[in-house]
Amino acid sequence: MPKDGGIGAATLRREDVRFLTGAGQYCDDIKVFGQASAMFARSNVANGVIKSIDTTAAAAMPGVLAIFTGEDFVEVGGNPAGWLINSRDGTPMHEPKRPVLAHGKVRHVGDAYAAVIAETPEQAKNAIEAIEADIEELPAVVNMKDALSGSNYVHDEIGTNQCFDWGWIEDNRDATDAAIKGAHHVTTLELVNNRLVPNAMEPRCSMAQYNRANDEYILHTTSQNPHLTRLLISAFVLGIPENKLTVIAPDVGGGFGSKIYHYGEEALVLAAAKKLNRPVKWTADRSEAFLTDAHGRDHVTKIELAMDAEGNFLAFRTETLANVGAYLSNFSTATPTFLHGTLMAGNYTVPNVYVNVKTVFTNTAPVDAYRGAGRPEATYSLERVIDMAAREIRMDPVELRRKNFIKPDQYPFASAAGLEYDSGNYDALMDKMEVVADKKGFEARRAESESKGLLRGFGVNAYIEACGIAPSNLVGILGSRVGLYDAATVRVNATGSLSVMVGAHSHGQGHETAFPQVVAEMLGIDPMSIDIVHGDTSKIPFGMGTYGSRSLAVCGSAVVRATEKIINKAKKIAAHMLEASEGDIAFNDGAFSVAGTDKSVSFGEVAFKAYVPHEFPLEDIEPGLEETAFYDPANFTYPSGAYCCEVELDPETGKVRVDRFAAVDDFGNIVNPMIVTGQVHGGLGQGIGQAMLENTTYDENGQLLSASYMDYTMPRADDLPFYTVDHSQGTPCTHNPLGVKGCGEAGAIGSPPTIVNAVIDAMQSGGKNVTHIDMPVTPHRVWSAMQNA
Amino acid sequence: MTKVTMTINGKSVAGDVEGNTLLASFLRDDLHLTGTHIGCDTSQCGACVVHVDGRAVKSCTMFATEANGAEVATIEGQAAADGTLNVIQQAFQDHHGLQCGFCTPGMVMSTAALLKDNPKPTVTEVRTYLEGNICRCTGYHNIVKAIMAASGQDVSAIAAE
Numbered sequence: 002m003p004k005d006g007g008i009g010a011a012t013l014r015r016e017d018v019r020f021l022t023g024a025g026q027y028c029d030d031i032k033v034f035g036q037a038s039a040m041f042a043r044s045n046v047a048n049g050v051i052k053s054i055d056t057t058a059a060a061a062m063p064g065v066l067a068i069f070t071g072e073d074f075v076e077v078g079g080n081p082a083g084w085l086i087n088s089r090d091g092t093p094m095h096e097p098k099r100p101v102l103a104h105g106k107v108r109h110v111g112d113a114y115a116a117v118i119a120e121t122p123e124q125a126k127n128a129i130e131a132i133e134a135d136i137e138e139l140p141a142v143v144n145m146k147d148a149l150s151g152s153n154y155v156h157d158e159i160g161t162n163q164c165f166d167w168g169w170i171e172d173n174r175d176a177t178d179a180a181i182k183g184a185h186h187v188t189t190l191e192l193v194n195n196r197l198v199p200n201a202m203e204p205r206c207s208m209a210q211y212n213r214a215n216d217e218y219i220l221h222t223t224s225q226n227p228h229l230t231r232l233l234i235s236a237f238v239l240g241i242p243e244n245k246l247t248v249i250a251p252d253v254g255g256g257f258g259s260k261i262y263h264y265g266e267e268a269l270v271l272a273a274a275k276k277l278n279r280p281v282k283w284t285a286d287r288s289e290a291f292l293t294d295a296h297g298r299d300h301v302t303k304i305e306l307a308m309d310a311e312g313n314f315l316a317f318r319t320e321t322l323a324n325v326g327a328y329l330s331n332f333s334t335a336t337p338t339f340l341h342g343t344l345m346a347g348n349y350t351v352p353n354v355y356v357n358v359k360t361v362f363t364n365t366a367p368v369d370a371y372r373g374a375g376r377p378e379a380t381y382s383l384e385r386v387i388d389m390a391a392r393e394i395r396m397d398p399v400e401l402r403r404k405n406f407i408k409p410d411q412y413p414f415a416s417a418a419g420l421e422y423d424s425g426n427y428d429a430l431m432d433k434m435e436v437v438a439d440k441k442g443f444e445a446r447r448a449e450s451e452s453k454g455l456l457r458g459f460g461v462n463a464y465i466e467a468c469g470i471a472p473s474n475l476v477g478i479l480g481s482r483v484g485l486y487d488a489a490t491v492r493v494n495a496t497g498s499l500s501v502m503v504g505a506h507s508h509g510q511g512h513e514t515a516f517p518q519v520v521a522e523m524l525g526i527d528p529m530s531i532d533i534v535h536g537d538t539s540k541i542p543f544g545m546g547t548y549g550s551r552s553l554a555v556c557g558s559a560v561v562r563a564t565e566k567i568i569n570k571a572k573k574i575a576a577h578m579l580e581a582s583e584g585d586i587a588f589n590d591g592a593f594s595v596a597g598t599d600k601s602v603s604f605g606e607v608a609f610k611a612y613v614p615h616e617f618p619l620e621d622i623e624p625g626l627e628e629t630a631f632y633d634p635a636n637f638t639y640p641s642g643a644y645c646c647e648v649e650l651d652p653e654t655g656k657v658r659v660d661r662f663a664a665v666d667d668f669g670n671i672v673n674p675m676i677v678t679g680q681v682h683g684g685l686g687q688g689i690g691q692a693m694l695e696n697t698t699y700d701e702n703g704q705l706l707s708a709s710y711m712d713y714t715m716p717r718a719d720d721l722p723f724y725t726v727d728h729s730q731g732t733p734c735t736h737n738p739l740g741v742k743g744c745g746e747a748g749a750i751g752s753p754p755t756i757v758n759a760v761i762d763a764m765q766s767g768g769k770n771v772t773h774i775d776m777p778v779t780p781h782r783v784w785s786a787m788q789n790a
Numbered sequence: 791m792t793k794v795t796m797t798i799n800g801k802s803v804a805g806d807v808e809g810n811t812l813l814a815s816f817l818r819d820d821l822h823l824t825g826t827h828i829g830c831d832t833s834q835c836g837a838c839v840v841h842v843d844g845r846a847v848k849s850c851t852m853f854a855t856e857a858n859g860a861e862v863a864t865i866e867g868q869a870a871a872d873g874t875l876n877v878i879q880q881a882f883q884d885h886h887g888l889q890c891g892f893c894t895p896g897m898v899m900s901t902a903a904l905l906k907d908n909p910k911p912t913v914t915e916v917r918t919y920l921e922g923n924i925c926r927c928t929g930y931h932n933i934v935k936a937i938m939a940a941s942g943q944d945v946s947a948i949a950a951e
Binding site: 013014016017018019020021022023024025026027029030032123200201202203204252253254255257286287288508509510511675676678679682683684685686687689709710711715716717718719721723724725726748 | 808818819822823824825826827828829830831832834835837864865866868869873875879882883884886888889890891892893894895898914916917918920921923924925926927928929930931932933934935948949
């Protein structure tokens with residue numbers, strides 16, 4: 002052991018058995034004695050003054066136990082922004098209070114201004130209908146440009162709709178301007194990164210219990226990071242001491258970022274549980290999810306690429322408006338800045354980069370990190386403008402990228418956007434992509450498509466991302482209010498089985514399978530003797546959870562460090578058992594032996610001795626075998642990749658079909674290739690969805706027009722192709738013990754520009770000089786672009 | 791309240807329900823069969839698919855009273871009594887056809903209905919049939935592959951891992 006279950010094995014997932022048999026336990030599946038139901042009264046206008054809320058009739062409805070309004074939470078704190086960003090002129094950003102329930106004003110459709118607790122969900126719903134709220138509708142601020150030019154403010158007390166005006170890197174601004182001014186060729190592109198709704202299939206749900214005898218709370222909630230949620234509730238919102246609040250995230254049915262954040266509903270059910278001394282649960286329906294889950298993307302960007310006469314990149318300069326919605330969600334200020342601007346040098350040796358981002362309040366749902374978070378926006382801008390530049394200077398788009406790639410001998414490489422890339426080989430990825438995608442066969446396939454009256458386009462993209470979020474020292478300088486380490490406790494039980502408590506929390510990533518593979522490899526034992534404990538703050542060490550492709554790179558590194566401590570202590574115990582000196586003890590294949598002898602003890606025997614410490618050298622060694630490690634990464638990790646796709650386009654209808662898609666990624670070392678491939682597939686599905694199908698549409702009054710699966714086009718099985726995925730070109734991360742980089746977001750980052758580049762190539766091949774089209778590339782947009790070209 | 795009786799996974803059950811109680815709610819809230827999930831309000835996502843008298847039904851769209859007297863099959867009844875997964879469940883595990891698991895019960899139940907009517911579907915037929923089941927995690931690649939494998943067809947040409 003673990004010959005077939007350690008690092009590198011495509012081990013089948015152990016969690017699958019419960020999910021496949023209906024035995025998974027998601028938050029709404031948990032029902033406790035005496036449980037009451039919460040429902041929310043939500044604004045149906047995007048901007049309005051709350052004149053009065055009369056709850057008299059609602060309170061008299063059958064089953065109603067309590068009603069809350071914003072008035073009840075005036076004395077408690079607000080839900081904070083996790084990053085404090087300064088504007089270019091050094092002034093701090095505006096952080097308006099985000100209350101548990103709206104007070105004074107409602108600021109987006111779906112903004113909750115009251116809540117009813119009743120015996121049943123139906124009774125609560127009926128009572129919501131009976132609340133008489135006099136809300137005076139005001140004109141809504143929806144469009145970002147209007148928001149910045151007008152005098153209608155989402156938050157009157159701020160007196161502007163601009164949250165901040167950020168420059169990155171401000172000292173590079175003049176050099177970048179000069180490089181663009183003096184360049185042989187400048188390509189300019191204005192584009193929209195369309196607003197998306199994450200749409201985890203499990204709607205959010207929170208259930209609070211309160212024990213009056215101990216003044217203790219338990220919150221079951223749909224969270225990617227239960228400790229972070231507890232910290233926000235304790236330190237910022239309700240002030241419940243952490244030792245009195247347990248947060249448990251059971252099985253979580255997808256998140257993609259939307260379940261990172263603390264939401265007001267969690268605070269409401271906690272307050273209600275205490276007031277009523279009863280468990281209180283709220284479960285979102287899908288409409289509420291559309292209206293209130295933090296949305297993603299929503300950037301409007303102008304990007305310029307300057308080149309010399311040979312096609313060498315001289316500078317990238319961007320101006321971006323980023324929508325943050327009506328309130329600042331927890332990571333909303335980091336996403337368009339440090340997860341976006343720092344990636345704006347891409348995979349390239351470009352010497353000058355300057356990024357300007359203005360974040361804008363609007364009367365729409367909050368916008369925050371969604372799978373990729375800032376990095377898809379950076380990649381999309383870069384990889385679209387590079388393709389456009391290649392067309393303008395009549396150079397092959399792959400060759401233009403290769404010409405400017407950072408070369409393998411240049412690492413560590415200080416990018417012009419302020420990061421230090423540790424490893425990579427972008428040419429090798431591109432080489433492999435061309436092989437696995439059969440790029441040589443493209444012209445024959447194009448001819449075949451054309452014989453059917455269809456156009457075929459080839460699109461390519463290279464991406465880099467910063468994952469393994471994140472070095473606390475660095476993010477502290479950049480404005481983060483938290484550290485971004487993670488933690489693990491490895492507990493060896495007396496009979497040799499292991500429980501590993503981790504701060505990361507799976508919401509589909511297979512941690513229960515992959516983490517034991519790491520420990521089993523290190524200890525040489527059966528992975529099935531190791532179980533992961535996660536999601537419960539009363540059981541796990543203080544870790545920061547799962548997002549930003551960080552679980553294995555950060556929490557996995559903590560697991561390695563804790564396991565190393567276990568091995569070190571076990572060696573001491575083994576030396577005592579074998580009557581040898583510690584320096585002579587070797588540990589191989591799950592056994593401790595004395596060098597040069599046949600004396601050995603198994604890992605299980607050492608574990609038993611640790612807990613039954615008879616004849617134990619208590620003066621030198623404590624009993625027990627349990628170790629904790631916190632791991633704070635030295636740098637981000639830098640996954641990269643080369644993607645390509647081929648689309649078929651029907652010029653009669655504008656309908657586009659993705660025929661082939663190849664993704665070649667460098668994730669460093671791989672623990673479970675089956676899981677990694679699945680993560681890429683999922684990211685591709687979401688990225689292709691963004692490029693072709695998904696769009697979040699508010700009308701001019703701030704009404705959300707795409708608030709159900711009848712109106713928001715989720716990718717279905719018949720919208721997507723099979724994918725070719727390759728991760729054979731990995732260059733190990735140089736600064737974490739596993740050499741891993743993270744794989745969860747890559748597909749969503751690399752695929753949108755690949756698709757759009759292919760669609761433009763198809764239109765060009767049909768003689769239509771279309772150089773730009775915005776996502777999603779619906780048949781209507783494609784057909785219109787071709788008619789107008 | 792109306793009294794309903796039905797057979798669920800081979801077991802006779804009875805309950806008192808309101809006229810507007812959905813079959814999905816009856817299963818989840820009254821019978822604690824929480825493997826049937828509710829993922830949308832508009833009968834689009836398919837996380838709630840069960841079989842009623844042998845036909846795949848979105849249980850969020852059917853009143854419990856409409857299933858009175860019916861034979862109902864849910865995800866909880868798909869594995870053998872000793873826990874052995876059925877062919878479809880095993881194919882989903884073997885080919886990593888699930889991640890967060892929330893859509894999975896509906897996917898398995900829809901697949902069972904598909905393969906009953908069409909034991910050897912083409913890839914196109916599988917993808918078309920699944921348009922009423924939304925998965926946000928897998929990009930569908932491994933779900934389609936698992937269904938092809940469950941139907942006994944060779945999936946070696948579909949990209950591996």
